[in-house]
Amino acid sequence: EIVLTQSPTTMTASPGEKVTITCRASSSVSYMHWYQQKPGASPKPWIYETSKLASGVPDRFSGSGSGTSYSLTINNMEAEDAATYYCQQWNYPSIFTFGSGTKLEIK
Amino acid sequence: EVQLVESGGGLVQPGRSLKLSCAASGFTFSNYYMAWVRQAPKKGLEWVATISTSGSRTYYPDSVKGRFTISRDNAKSSLYLQMNSLKSEDTATYYCARLWERFDYWGQGVMVTVSS
Numbered sequence: 001e002i003v004l005t006q007s008p009t010t011m012t013a014s015p016g017e018k019v020t021i022t023c024r025a026s027s028s029v030s031y032m033h034w035y036q037q038k039p040g041a042s043p044k045p046w047i048y049e050t051s052k053l054a055s056g057v058p059d060r061f062s063g064s065g066s067g068t069s070y071s072l073t074i075n076n077m078e079a080e081d082a083a084t085y086y087c088q089q090w091n092y093p094s095i096f097t098f099g100s101g102t103k104l105e106i107k
Numbered sequence: 108e109v110q111l112v113e114s115g116g117g118l119v120q121p122g123r124s125l126k127l128s129c130a131a132s133g134f135t136f137s138n139y140y141m142a143w144v145r146q147a148p149k150k151g152l153e154w155v156a157t158i159s160t161s162g163s164r165t166y167y168p169d170s171v172k173g174r175f176t177i178s179r180d181n182a183k184s185s186l187y188l189q190m191n192s193l194k195s196e197d198t199a200t201y202y203c204a205r206l207w208e209r210f211d212y213w214g215q216g217v218m219v220t221v222s223s
Contacts, residue, residue, distance in 0.1 A: 033209040042202060042213040043152060049208070086152055088209065094140065094166040096154035
């Protein structure tokens with residue numbers, strides 16, 4: 001079973017700041033998906049297949065990575081980006097793993 | 108518009124059973140794998156079950172294997188989760204989700220509280 005470790009667990013960023021959230025896998029994986037969740041709401045697909053933005057996601061977001069290290073980056077943090085972000089991986093045949101989440105707050 | 112609407116949650120005593128339902132609309136239900144994902148209060152996301160398009164294949168993590176059963180009725184565009192021998196650690200919001208290489212649509216979630 002692949003374990004996903006996110007860092008940091010929580011962070012605070014100022015408007016306009018660049019933010020990077022990391023997700024490390026215990027074994028090499030082919031890609032990573034990311035979800036955004038705000039309090040009281042369902043998770044939303046945010047970045048899929050490592051670097052593709054889901055519909056409606058602002059282009060200040062980007063994703064990258066390979067092997068065991070993946071990241072979600074926000075260029076020019078905005079107040080609406082405050083949320084918890086989860087990475088997620090799929091293993092054959094149909095086993096899914098989530099990271100523990102990164103809570104991003106605005107200063 | 109894709110919609111997933113869960114129902115059937117509530118308060119249940121430890122050891123008892125509960126069945127969740129998810130009504131799907133806005134897409135051809137029978138073409139998609141479906142899944143349940145849960146989130147304990149103030150905690151992260153945990154995958155609970157997956158079912159293939161026909162229902163012939165199901166998958167579970169060890170935490171619920173043998174206690175939970177996922178099923179579907181393609182004629183009714185409905186997904187189900189039968190939960191038996193419930194434990195306090197099963198207390199969570201349960202989400203129904205559509206699978207297309209990732210969880211691309213989620214329901215609003217239904218709360219299950221296991222407590223005496």
